[in-house]
Amino acid sequence: MKYVDEFRDPQKARALLAEIESLIDQVPACQDRPLYLMEVCGGHTHSIFKYGIENLLPKKIELVHGPGCPVCVLPMGRVDDCVALAEIPGVILCTFGDAMRVPGSKKSLMQAKADGADVRMVYSPLDALEIARRNPDREVVFFGLGFETTMPSTALTVLQAEQEGIENFSLFCNHITIIPTIKAILDSPDLQIDGFLGPGHVSMVIGSAPYEFISAHYKRPLVVAGFEPLDILHSIWMLLKQMVEGRCEVENQYNRIVPKEGNGPALGAIAQVFELREFFEWRGLGSIDHSGVKIRDAYARFDAEQKFAVPAVKIADPKACQCGEVLKGVIKPWQCKVFGRACTPETPLGALMVSSEGACAAYYQYGGIEMEAAE
Amino acid sequence: MCLGIPGQIVEISDAEKRLAIVDVTGVKREVNVACIQREGEPLDEMIGVWTLVHVGFAMSRIDEEEAAKTLEVLQMLGEAQEELAAMKAGDASVAAE
Numbered sequence A: 001m002k003y004v005d006e007f008r009d010p011q012k013a014r015a016l017l018a019e020i021e022s023l024i025d026q027v028p029a030c031q032d033r034p035l036y037l038m039e040v041c042g043g044h045t046h047s048i049f050k051y052g053i054e055n056l057l058p059k060k061i062e063l064v065h066g067p068g069c070p071v072c073v074l075p076m077g078r079v080d081d082c083v084a085l086a087e088i089p090g091v092i093l094c095t096f097g098d099a100m101r102v103p104g105s106k107k108s109l110m111q112a113k114a115d116g117a118d119v120r121m122v123y124s125p126l127d128a129l130e131i132a133r134r135n136p137d138r139e140v141v142f143f144g145l146g147f148e149t150t151m152p153s154t155a156l157t158v159l160q161a162e163q164e165g166i167e168n169f170s171l172f173c174n175h176i177t178i179i180p181t182i183k184a185i186l187d188s189p190d191l192q193i194d195g196f197l198g199p200g201h202v203s204m205v206i207g208s209a210p211y212e213f214i215s216a217h218y219k220r221p222l223v224v225a226g227f228e229p230l231d232i233l234h235s236i237w238m239l240l241k242q243m244v245e246g247r248c249e250v251e252n253q254y255n256r257i258v259p260k261e262g263n264g265p266a267l268g269a270i271a272q273v274f275e276l277r278e279f280f281e282w283r284g285l286g287s288i289d290h291s292g293v294k295i296r297d298a299y300a301r302f303d304a305e306q307k308f309a310v311p312a313v314k315i316a317d318p319k320a321c322q323c324g325e326v327l328k329g330v331i332k333p334w335q336c337k338v339f340g341r342a343c344t345p346e347t348p349l350g351a352l353m354v355s356s357e358g359a360c361a362a363y364y365q366y367g368g369i370e371m372e373a374a375e
Numbered sequence B: 001m002c003l004g005i006p007g008q009i010v011e012i013s014d015a016e017k018r019l020a021i022v023d024v025t026g027v028k029r030e031v032n033v034a035c036i037q038r039e040g041e042p043l044d045e046m047i048g049v050w051t052l053v054h055v056g057f058a059m060s061r062i063d064e065e066e067a068a069k070t071l072e073v074l075q076m077l078g079e080a081q082e083e084l085a086a087m088k089a090g091d092a093s094v095a096a097e
């Protein structure tokens, strides 16, 4: 496959690790404490655990696993709304597989399906549109979620539905935006982050320019990173290099995919179909201003929230859950009181345990050695 | 959900809907290519293009020149490390005498 093996070469990884080793001692911030680097994107979290990168890095580097897993930050109330939509007679609810097991206050989509709702896993929103074409007497609702990476795909699907005059298709929109989220993290008082690995595939849509405020105002460097092991190590090396040289910039390690200006047609489709919500509720993080989008009035007939009545009840996270603290990097997943006991991938309490991009599931699956060492 | 996968465009399947067939490690799948079409570019010219595919949409062209540049940097770091290791080994041998 194009540029996959090349970015997994163990020899180059060793060289990078040696470079990182020798740089870390020269980083001014890191003289008497660890260096905290946050990977914002759940895709990075996944790769970091899959390849055991955390265990390879010098002890002085602590990776904080950020909130960039859209499935994991979905609040219970929204899952309940989605279950309610799925249970409307005649509705076919289409979703990405990741979202099937996210717990609502009563049940997940998977349980709703077991109870008789017509819930179908799809690979693409275009599959949902095709299901709508083939079932003109049914209502097809697509459960849209994700950051800017997946936003263009749902926007273009809505535009396609409009063009073809498909009226039995609608979108339950849970898309969220990255910049207000990072800003909320930076403004959080209990958080200490020295630098960021920027989300590679969000950036391929929005470009690298929107992050400039992070280096300019918050004085934290950010490197947009690819997802292969060498990409991640290379990006960490670039962050350290900046710190040692006294620079604080937005850099792009993932040049082969991410253009500085982002993707014009994708941004155009997003702007045409979506507008910012005043605020959006996040699991663990609470409400964040302007962090979600909704469908514009011009496309209201494709908006499942307007087409059907959803309960829209705000449900507090379960008390035992410490997802918020994990998301902000205040505690490690295995330090959560219910980790591996009441909360496991088979019976998730919090959403971080559900998706392979969630920090808790990743620790549970790949982090055994490290946990044992810490206990 | 955010990872995506590289694939190569092998055929235009529906020009009006801007759909193309992409080969992803031997598996063929229809994807929408609207996001990677350049202004005024005929769809046929996109055959052979490598792209990153996300949830049924080609979202970015893979820039071979930039990939080569990144790999070159990594290669250089590797060589520098080898040099350094050789130097250290040399020093150790000298000290041992």
Ligand code: SF4
Binding pocket: A320, A321, A322, A323, A324, A326, A333, A336, A337, A338, A339, A340, A343, A349, A350, A351, A352, A353, A360
């Ligand atoms: S172990 Fe479960 S409840 Fe605790 S933080 Fe992780 S997902 Fe949330």
